[in-house]
Amino acid sequence: MADNTRMKGLEADIKKLFQMMESMMEENRSERARLKEATDLKFESLQASISQIANEYSQARSVVLGSHHGTNSGGDQSGRGAAQPRKVNCDLAKFDGSDALAWICSVDQYFEFFRVPEEEQVGLAAMHMSGMAIPWFQMTQRTSPFRSWTQLKRSIEIEFGPSLFESPRELLFKLQQRGTVSEYYAEFVALANRSHIDPPDALMDCFISGLQQDIRREVKAQCPPSLMRAVSLARLYEDKFSPNPPTTTAPASFRSVNPPTLALTQPKPSLCTGSPPLLPAPSPRSSTSSPRNPIRRLSSTEIQAKRAKGLCYWCDEKYTALHKCPNRHFMLFQLEEDEVPAGEQQAAIEEEVDPFLQTLEQQVTDHHLSYNAMHGTSGSSTIRIRALLQGLEVRALLDGGSSDSFLQPRIAKFLNIPVQPAPGVRVIVGNFGIMDVEGYIPSLEVTMSGCKVTIPHVFVLHVAGGDLVIGSPWLKQLKTYIVDYDAAFLRFLHNGEFVTVHGEKNPTPEQAQYHHIRRLLNTNAIEEAFTVEVQQPAQNTATPLPFSPTMGPAFAELLQKYQIVFQQPTGLPPQRLHDHSIPLVEGAAPIRVRPYRYPHHHKTQIECMIQEMLKDGIIQPSRSPFSSPILLVKKKDGSWRFCTDYRALNKITVKDRFPIPTVDELLDELFGAKIFSKLDLRSGYHQILVKPEDRYKTAFRTHQGHYEWLVMPFGLTNAPATFQHLMNDIFQPFLRKFVLVFFDDILIYSPSTSQHLAHLEIVLQTLQKESLFAKLSKCLFAVSEIDYLGHTITEKGVHMEKDKIQAVLAWPTPENLKQLRGFLGLTGYYRRFIKGYASLASPLTDLLKRDAFQWSSVAAHAFESLKNAITSEPVLALPNFDQPFIVETDASSTGIGAVLLQDKHPIAFFSKKLSTNKQHQSAYAREFYAVTEAVAKFRHYLLGKKFIIRTDQQSLKTLGDQTLHTPDQQKWIHKLMGYDFEIQYKPGKENTAADALSRSFMAAWSCPKPEWFNTLKSEIEADNVLRELRENCEKGSPKDPN
Structure with missing residues (x-):
């Protein structure tokens, strides 16, 4: 009964609870509805506010843009009413010439945001200039106005920005x-x-x-x-x-007697929480540490227990080399040297250190990496092998010259190989540099030739020799092994069996890609770079050169040293600044000349020479529109010279006016020389390249094909200038000191044998450096008499070559103008040796006039007189520019003459025939004219130094004080201005040389008188009839012979 009563009471209570719950739920629903309604109202209000703000912003932007664009719409003004939105307050900064790039950037942003028209940008930018920028803008705008902001911006960058030469x-x-x-x-x-x-x-x-x-x-x-x-x-x-770390607020410390303790403090959490740990640092547990002291204190027993179990001192997890605690902390270690109170048995937290690493700090200088391993080059103690590292094939270098083994950091990272820190460990590399290692691996298991071996003590270091460098320590632990670095194999005993490891051949370098080089350059990873050009070693045949038996041993040894200069050149000459070019006149058309017809034996010779030149690489087949004919010219030795007839090409070529030295100027430099050597270059023109863009112009055609020259051929109009320019440039430091250069003829002259030996070596060294070759058979060395440019040069002076004298004497009587010009050209080359040359040759030069060639007795006598004058030519002294010169002059009724003297020795002769007008002038005028012409002739000897003029016209001694009346005299005195001279009187009977020069041409007026003329005269006088006729004629009554 009581139970039923209790059940009914319980049911009533439950029912009340349900009713209460329903009531609360109903209230909850109504509250949520009310909140939802209020929230919707708030959102609507907020949305309306946002729309209003957006409208106001748009209106404000329109106002600002309208002010810049200058547009005012009446409808817009009426639409706004009284409520005017605020304008955006954004002003440009003033530019005073400093920080130009930043100001330009802000101006660009301003113009873009406000959409400033281009025509207004320059003016708006100028309004915001100040300081030194204003006068610069005014000056520049006045001289060359800026038409766009881009132009103004570029000018500002150039004027006020960083230097254009700064990269x-x-x-x-x-x-x-x-x-x-x-x-x-x-x-x-x-x-x-x-x-x-x-x-x-x-x-x-x-x-x-x-x-x-x-x-x-x-x-x-x-x-x-x-x-x-x-x-x-x-x-x-x-x-x-940092050497001065920030102080911490709660430096908890603990002490130990030996060694000094590392106290740990935890700094304020101001660092980024996502940063990785700098050092392995444990975090304290609340059960063993005080909230005020975050340091976890462990007794020596606890440290030994955790170390035996392999646990972390901080988080009690399994500890490995790559272990990280779940809670990361950045810790600051401070070293305290206070003594620990007696009885305190707490120990500092220490990491277990490898015994091998404990000695590293004392052996920093004992770690060596060979140069071969560092730079990836092969050496006498290296073998390249293939090995497996955790299943990954790596390139290993077995290097007996490295004191340790090394692994690439990228390999260790890729395979997740535990790497222990190795602070303070440095390695001396082969170029005596020092590198810091990035870590240390106690042992590394490597498989080579199917055999697993353990490499101890491997450092992590960037090397170029391979992925893994196996040093000498591993070889030492093998104890029994055989290694042959030349044959590239290693054989060692492992677990009772012999293992043979075969190495690889040296790898062939691969061409690097541009982006690889660029990345290496950007990351400063290139330590050094070299430009390597592979050249074949010169073949030294060591064949002695054929020297003259009279040559001294010192000169023979010198020539043998530079025997490469006298070898036959092979291949093309090197590129030079003076490679030959062929500029053509504007509008010139390609030259096409048909090849000549050759005799049959010439065709065979041409074919052989073409094949030889193709083999030497100095010509190549051509498809050029140009074409010139070729011809063969016979040399003195009976061989043939291959020549191209470029007369048509030369007509359309722009001429090079590079000065060619004259023979007289060259010979004037030889005073004081006693020892001479001469070098003749081998096919000199062929030792200069034709520029690639002009090679097609040298094309020539034979009966066999069409070819073009790669080297400078004979016959081009500018070839002499190109060759002389090259020779002058390479011998520039030595010209006029001990070297003379006339095209491919090089003369070395010295006052003594020892100096000549040094001078000759300089010249040979220069030729070898410039890859120029000489022909030994045409060279002379260390002689006291030498033939050069048609002259024989000795210590005493210069005279004509004997061969040239014989050629003049053997010259036949000219029968036409061509033969006469040849004779006058040969004798005229030596006119400085012949007294009165102009007068002697006058009858012959008169025959060169148009339609005047008629060989006569006068011409024959002049022809023989020139031959006789050449046979008796004197030895002309070499000029000494440290001594004064003397000019002796004289004038006759028909000509003038002069001689240049020094120490009574003739240096040069001069003569000239007077014109008909001057022949009728006074003796004073003719003598005056002779002085001016002689000074003009010898000008290069006399200018800049005082000299003496000797004449037999005494009135000329006071020439400087005389009044000149005739125009000729005024013109002649003008020619003497600028010279420093003294005129001396010398009677005609003493002035024999000049007097003979002025009268020498009169010898050409004498006529030969044959003996038959005297006989005829005698017979006429003896004949009675003729005698009577002569007497009647003398009396004026001639008798009729009939």
């Missing part, structure tokens, strides 16, 4: 941290903003490479994903390595 990209790549990370980053950003480096990874690599070494190593180990992350890490590690 921001180069400066960025060379930028290194000198101060703090923040200062370095600010400088980095300023340069990067002007460099535009893509992609972002390259910019980040460039930033990391410029950091200080310790910071760079730590930042690279974290592999930051972006530049901002790298900057944050750099600043973080900068605080870590």
Whole structure:
């Protein structure tokens, strides 16, 4: 009964509860409905406010843009009514000439935002200038007005911006941290903003490479994903390595007697919580540490127990080399040297250190990496092998010259090989540089030739020799092994069996791609680079040169040393600045000349020479529109010279006016020389290249084909100028000192044998350097008499070559103008040796006039007189420019003459025939004229130094004080101005040389008188009839012979 009563009461209570719940639920529903309604109203109100703000912003923007565009719409004004929106307050900064790039950037943004028209941009920018920018703008605008903002912006960058010669990209790549990370980053950003480096990874690599070494190593180990992350890490590690770390608020410490204790403090949580740990740091447990002291204190017994179980001191999890606690903390270690009170048995928390690493700090200088392993080159103690590392094939280098083994960091990272820190360990590389290792691996299991071996003590270091460098420690632990570096194999005993490892051949270098080189350059990963050109070693035949038996041993040894200069050149000559070019006149058409017809034996010779030149590589087949004929010219030795007839091409070629030296000028430099040598270049023209763009113009055609020259051929109009220009340039330091150059003839002259030996070596060295070759058979060395340019040169002076004298004497009587010109050309070359040459040759030169060739007795006598004058030619002395010159002059009724003397020795002769007008002038005028012409002739000897003029006209002694009346005299005195001279009187009977020169041509007026003429005269006088006739004629009554 009581139970029933209790059940009914319980049911009533439950019913009440249900009713209460329903009531509360109903209230809840009504409350939610009310809240929903209120929320909807709020949202509607908020939406209306946003719409109103948006409308006001649009109106304000329209007002601002309207003010810049200058548009005022009446409808807009009436629509706004009294409510005017506020204008955007955005003013441009003033530009005073500083920070030009930043001001230009702000102006560009301003113009873009407000859509300023282009025609208003220059004026608006000028309104915001101040300081030194205003006068610069006014001056520039007045001289060359700016028509666009782009033009003005470019001018501002040039005038006020950084130097155009400054390369921001180069400066960025060379930028290194000198101060703090923040200062370095600010400088980095300023340069990067002007460099535009893509992609972002390259910019980040460039930033990391410029950091200080310790910071760079730590930042690279974290592999930051972006530049901002790298900057944050750099600043973080900068605080870590700072010599003055920030003080902490609660430095809890503990002490130990030996060794000094490391006290741990936890800094304020101001660092980024997502940053990786700098050092392995445990977090304290609440059960063993005080809230005020976060340091977890462990007794020595607890430390030994955890170490035996391999547990972490902080989180009690299994500890490995790559272990990280779940809760990361950045810890600051402080070293305290206070003594520990007696009885305190707490120990500092220490990581277990490998015994091998404990000795590294004392053996920093004992770690060596060979040059071959560092740079990836093969050496006498290296073998390249293929090995497996955790199933990955790697390139290994067995290097007996390295004191340790090394692994590439990327391999260790890819295979997740545990790497222990190795602080302070440095390695001396083969170029005596020092590198910091990035970590340490106690042992590494490697498979080579199917055999697993363990490499102890492997350092993680960037090397170019391979993925893995196996050093000498592993070889030492093998104890029994055979290694042959030349045959590239290693054989060693492993577990009772011999294992043979075969090496690889040296790899062939592959061509690097541009983007690879660029990335290495951007990351400052290139230590050194070289340009390598493979050249075949010169074949030294060591064949002695054929020397003259009279040559001294010193000269023979010198020539043998430079025997390559006298070898036959092979291949093309090197490119030079003076390679031959063929400029054509404007509008010139290609030259096409049909080949000549040759005799049959010439065709065979042409074919042989063409094949030889093709083999030597100095000609090549051509498809040029140009074509010139060829011909063969016989040499003195009976061989043939291959010549191309370029007369048509030369007519349309722009002439090179490079000065060619005259023989007289060259010979004047030889005073004081006693020893001479002469070098004759071998086919000199063929030792100069034709520029590639002009080779088609040298094309020539034979009966066999069409070819073009690669080297400078004979016959081109500008070839002498090109060759002389080259020779002058390479011998420029030695010209007029001990070297004379006339095309391919080189003369070396010296006052003594010892000096000549040194001078000759300089010339041979220059020829070898310039790849020029001489023909030994045409060279002479260390002689006291030498033939050069048709003259025989000795210590005493210069005279004509004997061969040339014989050629003049054997010259036949000219029968036409061509033969006469040849004779006068040969004798005229030596006119400086012949007294009165002009007068002697006058009858012959008269025959050169048009339609005047008629050989007569006068011409024959002049012809023989020139021959006799040449046979008796004197030895002319060489001029000494340190001694004064003497000019002796004389004038006759028909000609003038002069001789240049020095120490009573003749240096040169001069004569000239007077014109008909001058022949009738006074003796004074003719003598005056002789003086002016002689000074003009010998001008290059006399200018700049005082000299003496001797004449037999006494009145000329006071020439400087005389009044000149005739125009000729005034003209002649003008020619003497600028010279420093003294006129001396010398009677005609003493002035024999000049007097003979002035009268020598009169010898040509004498006529031969044959003996038959005298006989005829005698017979006429003896004849009675003729005698009577003569007497009647003398009396004036001639008798009629009939």
